[in-house]
Amino acid sequence: MSLISIVLLALAMSTDAFAAAVGKGTALENPRWTEALRTGLIFGCIETLTPVVGWWLGYAAADFVEGWDHWIAFTLLGVLGVRMVWSAMKHSSETEEEKPQRHSFWLLAVTGFATSIDAMAVGVGLAFLNVSIWPIALSIGFATFAMVTIGVMVGRVLGKFAGRWAEAIGGVVLVGIGATILYEHLTALS
Structure with missing residues (x-):
């Protein structure tokens, strides 16, 4: 793969994580750079490992992974998104001071996995192209x-303007990302 192809692939793979991160940032009380870096590190590590796992699975069980990846992503993102919307509606009367300072590691890890x-x-597909996976991952x-x-x-900026509704919007975005992944896969089969 050319350098330009790798860069474009990397940017394409990170767009849904970006959208999820915006939602995570709105749900926090004035997140600091340290929390943003922590979240980025968790998502980045997961997003580095998943194409490697996919590449390995491409040799072992490509049909299984390709057959279910869209359903797994849709389910995980849908559940997380609905949870965010429910949380925002449940706490809509609370003040901004009641937002958490940071998200739990496990919540970030599950969200990171769902968006990856x-x-x-992609790793599964790259296994069939006989390319070195590590530079790409x-x-x-x-x-x-x-x-x-x-x-x-x-x-953080959006959260100041939208308040608790920003968390609900972030949840809707996650559900939308999951639905888009499912829709794109199902329409590609037609």
Whole structure:
């Protein structure tokens, strides 16, 4: 793969993580750069590993991963998104001071995994192209780290203007990302 192809692939793989990070940033009480970097690191590490896992699975069980990746992503993102919307509606009467200072590691890890299912599917495809996976996986991970870090800080700004509704919007975005992944896969089969 050319350098330009790798860069474009890395940016494409990090866009849904960026959107999720904006939602995560809006749900926090004035997130700091340290929290944005922490979130970016968690998402970036996961996004680095999933294409490697997909590449490995491409040799072992490509049909299984390709057959279910869109359903896994849709389910995980849908559940997380609905949870965010429900949380925003449940706490809509509370003040801004009641937002958490940071998200739990596990919540970020599950969200990061859900947004990286497509990177795993890309890894499966790359296994058949006989390319070196590590430069590509590291590029995807670095792009995701940068995009998620920026996304959390964008969410911080949006959260100040939109308040608790921003968390609901972030949840709707996650559901939308999951639905888009599912729709694109199902329409590609037609």
